Amino acid sequence: MSLKIEQVHRYFVGEVSGIDLSDPLSKSEVIQIEEGMDQLGVLIFREQFLSDEEQVSYTKNFGELELHVGSNVLKGNERRLSLEFADVSNLDQDGEILKKGDRRRMFNLGNKLWHTDSSFRNIPSKFSILSCRSSPKVGGNTEFSFMPAVYDELDEGTKQEIADLITEHSLIYSRGQLGFSDFNEEEKQMFKPVQHVMVRENEFTKRKSIYLSSHIGKILGWEIPEGRDFIRELMEFATQRHFVYAHEWKPGDLVMWDNRQCMHRVRPFKDTGEKRDMRRTTVAGIAPTLISAR
Amino acid sequence: MTIVIERKHEHFVGEVSGIDCRQPVTKEDGQLMNEALDQFGVLIFRKQAFTDLEQITFSKIFGEIELAKGGNVTKDKDRRLDVQMADVSNLDKDGNLLERSDRRRMFNLGNRLWHSDSSYRVIPAKCSLLSCRSVASSGGDTEFAFMPAAYDALDQDIKMEIEELVTEHSLLYSRGQLGFTEFDDEERKAFAPVAQRLVRTNEFTGRKSIFLSSHIGSIVGWEIPEARDLIRELMEHATSQSFVYRHSWSVGDLLVWDNRQCMHRVRRFDDASEPRDMRRTTIAGTAKTVPKSN
Numbered sequence: 058m059s060l061k062i063e064q065v066h067r068y069f070v071g072e073v074s075g076i077d078l079s080d081p082l083s084k085s086e087v088i089q090i091e092e093g094m095d096q097l098g099v100l101i102f103r104e105q106f107l108s109d110e111e112q113v114s115y116t117k118n119f120g121e122l123e124l125h126v127g128s129n130v131l132k133g134n135e136r137r138l139s140l141e142f143a144d145v146s147n148l149d150q151d152g153e154i155l156k157k158g159d160r161r162r163m164f165n166l167g168n169k170l171w172h173t174d175s176s177f178r179n180i181p182s183k184f185s186i187l188s189c190r191s192s193p194k195v196g197g198n199t200e201f202s203f204m205p206a207v208y209d210e211l212d213e214g215t216k217q218e219i220a221d222l223i224t225e226h227s228l229i230y231s232r233g234q235l236g237f238s239d240f241n242e243e244e245k246q247m248f249k250p251v252q253h254v255m256v257r258e259n260e261f262t263k264r265k266s267i268y269l270s271s272h273i274g275k276i277l278g279w280e281i282p283e284g285r286d287f288i289r290e291l292m293e294f295a296t297q298r299h300f301v302y303a304h305e306w307k308p309g310d311l312v313m314w315d316n317r318q319c320m321h322r323v324r325p326f327k328d329t330g331e332k333r334d335m336r337r338t339t340v341a342g343i344a345p346t347l348i349s350a351r
Numbered sequence: 352m353t354i355v356i357e358r359k360h361e362h363f364v365g366e367v368s369g370i371d372c373r374q375p376v377t378k379e380d381g382q383l384m385n386e387a388l389d390q391f392g393v394l395i396f397r398k399q400a401f402t403d404l405e406q407i408t409f410s411k412i413f414g415e416i417e418l419a420k421g422g423n424v425t426k427d428k429d430r431r432l433d434v435q436m437a438d439v440s441n442l443d444k445d446g447n448l449l450e451r452s453d454r455r456r457m458f459n460l461g462n463r464l465w466h467s468d469s470s471y472r473v474i475p476a477k478c479s480l481l482s483c484r485s486v487a488s489s490g491g492d493t494e495f496a497f498m499p500a501a502y503d504a505l506d507q508d509i510k511m512e513i514e515e516l517v518t519e520h521s522l523l524y525s526r527g528q529l530g531f532t533e534f535d536d537e538e539r540k541a542f543a544p545v546a547q548r549l550v551r552t553n554e555f556t557g558r559k560s561i562f563l564s565s566h567i568g569s570i571v572g573w574e575i576p577e578a579r580d581l582i583r584e585l586m587e588h589a590t591s592q593s594f595v596y597r598h599s600w601s602v603g604d605l606l607v608w609d610n611r612q613c614m615h616r617v618r619r620f621d622d623a624s625e626p627r628d629m630r631r632t633t634i635a636g637t638a639k640t641v642p643k644s645n
Contacts, residue, residue, distance in 0.1 A: 163576040169584075234528070235583075236568065236575035274530065281530035282457040289529075290463075290619055325584060 060086055062093045062100070066302045069203035069319075071097040078105045078115045078311060087118045094184065095261045098203050098318045099302065105311040107188055109336065112311075113141050116186050116338040123175060123182050123341040127247045128228070130164045130240075143174075143337040145187065147328040157329050167231045168323050170271035171202065171296055173316040174339060176226045177272045179251045179350065183340040186313040190334040192306040196326030197333050199312070200303045201319050204266035205259070207295040211267070215291075219267065223277040223347065224288070225250040230274030252277065253346040257317060266318050268346065269295055295320065306335075317342070354380060356387055356394075360596045362500040363613075365391035372399045372409045372605060381412040384607075388413070388478060389555040392612045393495050393596065396605040401482050403630065406605075407435050410480050410632040413607070417469060417476055417635035421541045422522075424458045424534075437468075437631040439481065441622040451623045454533075461525045464565035465496065465590055465614045468633060471520045471566045473545050476610045477634045483604045484628035490620025491627050493606070495596045495613050498560035499553070501589035505561075509585075513561070517571040517641055518582070519544040524568030546571065548640040551611060560612050562640065563589055589614065600629075611636070 062071040071093050076086060093100050107115065116122060125143045137150045147155050147162070155162040175182035187199070208216070227250040229240060240248065255276075257268045269292055276284035303324070304312055314321060326333060344351050356365040365387055370380065387394055401409070410416060419437040427434075431444045441449050441456065449456040469476035481493070502510070521544040523534065534542065549570075551562045563586055570578035597618075598606060608615060620627065 157577075158574055163574060166576050166580045169580055232576075235579045280452050280457060282460045282526075283451075285529045286460045286463055286619075 060089050062089070062097070064097060065101070066203075068206040068300065069098040070101065070201065070302045071099070072101045072103070074103075076102070078102060079107055079111045082115070082118055091119065092261070094313065094315045095259055098205075099201050099312065099314045101304065102311040102313075103307075104309045105188070106309050107311065109138070109142065112186065112188050112336065112338055116184075116340060119184055120340040120343070123178075123339040125339070128175065128177070130161060130244060135161070138336060141338060143339060145323075145335040145337050147333050154329060154332060162328070163235075163237055164232060166235055167228070167237070167271070169325065170231055170234060171292060171320045171322045172231060172270045172272055173268070173320050174337075175316065175342075176253065176268070176270040177228050177231075177248065177251060178342075179345050180342045181253065181346065182316045183342045184313050184315055185337055185339050186311065187335055187337045189306040189308055189310040189312075190336060191308055191332055193326040193328075193331040193333050196324055197328075198303045198305050198324040199321055200301050200324060201314060201321045202296050202300045203302075204269065204295065204318050204320065205262075205264040207300055208256070208265050208267045211294070219255045219291075222255040223252050224255055224268075224273045224284075225252055225275040225277065226270060226272040227251070227274060228272060231271040233274070234271060250274065252350065257346060259318060264318075267291065267295060268317075269320055354383060356391070358391070359395065360497075362594060363392040363497040364395065364495070364596045365393070366395040366397070368397070370396065372396055373401065373405045376409065376412050384412055386555070388607060388609050389553055389612075392497050392499075392609045394607040395598070396607075397601070398603045399482070399605040400603050401605065403433060403436060406480065406482050406630065406632055407433075410634060413478050413480075414634040414637070417472075417633040419633070421472070422469065423455070424538060425455050429455075432630060435632060437479075437633060439617075439629040439631050441627055446626075448623065448626060456622070457529075457531055458526060460529055461522070461531070461565070462617050463619065464525055464528060465563070465586060465616045466525060466566055467562065467564040467610045467614050468631075469610065469636075470547060470562070470564040471522050471525075471542065471545060472636075474636045474639055475520075475547065477636045478607055478609050478611075479634070480605060480607045480632045482630050483600045483602055484630060485626055486600045486602060487620040487622070487625045487627045490618055491600065491622075492618045493598050493600070493615055494618065495598070495608060495615045496590045496594045497596075498563065498589060498612050498614065499556075499558040501591075501594050502550070502558075502560045504594075505588070513549050513585070516549040517546050518549050518562075518567045518578075519569045519571065520547050520564060520566040521545070521568060522566060525565040527568070528565060544568065546641045551640055553612060558612075561585060561589055562611070563614055
């Protein structure tokens with residue numbers, strides 16, 4: 058079997074065949090996948106029915122695991138999965154569907170806003186790897202948008218305007234957009250804003266991209282309303298339909314995406330009536346985006 | 352002269368010719384204009400170089416003037432225009448550009464969010480008439496979205512879900528989206544939320560539409576994050592490109608839009624360096640959208 062990557066969208070997204078991710082990968086396979094990620098931003102693998110252990114092992118091919126602390130409002134005894142996983146499902150620790158008014162569910166609604174994973178961390182994540190264990194009958198797609206393509210289409214004036222901008226990211230900002238603001242002191246401390254550059258460059262392809270996320274609440278040195286207005290404008294531009302790939306999930310799908318180059322969001326489904334069991338591992342980044350913070 | 356109306360968009364917008372809006376309008380022509388507004392949602396008149404008084408007189412063919420009170424944070428002594436006009440410019444009372452960080456400018460950035468004028472009033476406005484006195488060299492277009500077409504394109508189950516919903520509108524909510532939250536007690540009182548139905552029916556055409564606006568901050572009986580999530584979803588649908596008409600202004604343009612059936616927003620321009628003098632008269636609505644008990 059030899060690994061093949063076929064591009065499925067005008068700008069990005071590769072579908073990968075010829076590989077079984079439950080087996081250890083060869084060095085050349087790891088390199089091929091890394092290169093695919095740099096170039097295409099999102100890779101899709103079908104019929105990969107991995108155990109949690111196999112998913113963790115596969116993830117470690119690409120760097121250190123990012124542990125899922127400081128990224129949600131779950132209490133220690135409310136976790137369904139180990140700390141190596143972000144639980145992107147609608148289930149509680151006993152596998153039951155979260156109730157309509159549940160605080161955890163309210164918090165998770167933030168995943169419907171365009172974002173990049175962990176942009177609220179000082180060292181934001183590299184890749185996310187999401188495995189579909191069960192999917193709803195209707196809805197629940199994940200959409201991706203490719204930021205290098207977006208950057209290329211910005212007009213020259215905007216490119217100049219954003220070149221040196223620094224933004225502040227926090228879960229408090231993204232959740233604030235949905236009016237979720239009842240954080241306790243510990244959470245406020247944990248979710249304190251971090252700073253990132255707005256324009257990033259991929260070290261291998263050298264393509265520039267715009268680093269956007271609903272976690273942004275502020276542009277450094279700008280009045281808040283003016284910063285938010287500009288971010289809203291850029292978000293709208295960056296998520297125009299021609300930049301977007303929508304993934305319709307089937308059990309066994311494993312999709313990995315490059316958080317340095319993509320935004321994503323989940324689309325609506327009947328989350329109080331149907332189970333959607335999705336398990337995410339995350340590859341940690343290696344440095345802050347701000348040179349001064351390195 | 353005979354009045355001719357030419358459709359400018361698949362779903363709405365009529366360009367009206369054969370009328371001088373500065374001259375007295377016959378009862379028949381007034382009737383015709385009102386019917387055209389019901390049908391087209393937006394009417395465009397070219398080369399109507401109004402005085403303020405002429406604009407006010409013409410406006411009255413659509414109903415009673417709504418006074419521009421309680422609609423912004425400009426104090427009476429700082430008004431540039433008569434209280435029968437809403438000042439949609441970037442100018443202070445002496446005709447100078449508002450400073451970049453001016454509180455009124457920060458507040459006015461909210462006009463870049465999709466909204467329906469005066470949806471934050473107990474009786475929301477019927478229509479708005481905006482006269483262009485000077486334009487920016489680039490940017491500053493106004494976009495309109497037609498809500499009967501957006502309603503028609505909704506899935507049947509969403510139509511059922513929203514049919515009886517009541518939303519709360521306030522300037523505090525729209526400005527809150529941009530992180531503008533510093534209001535004094537008097538403003539908080541003036542901007543107290545009001546209830547509006549989410550689905551309205553035009554009494555003449557019988558067409559249903561979604562009554563959306565960035566002023567919406569909650570749905571009565573819903574958790575706030577869940578409400579904001581649904582509203583965000585509906586806003587995204589309702590402002591899809593297929594429902595949108597974009598108007599590039601020329602001096603002398605008069606646009607009339609039906610706030611019961613349209614949303615609109617202004618697009619970004621270099622408002623800290625170029626004057627854009629736009630004067631709006633607003634025609635009051637005649638009834639609440641919710642039953643008396645609300």
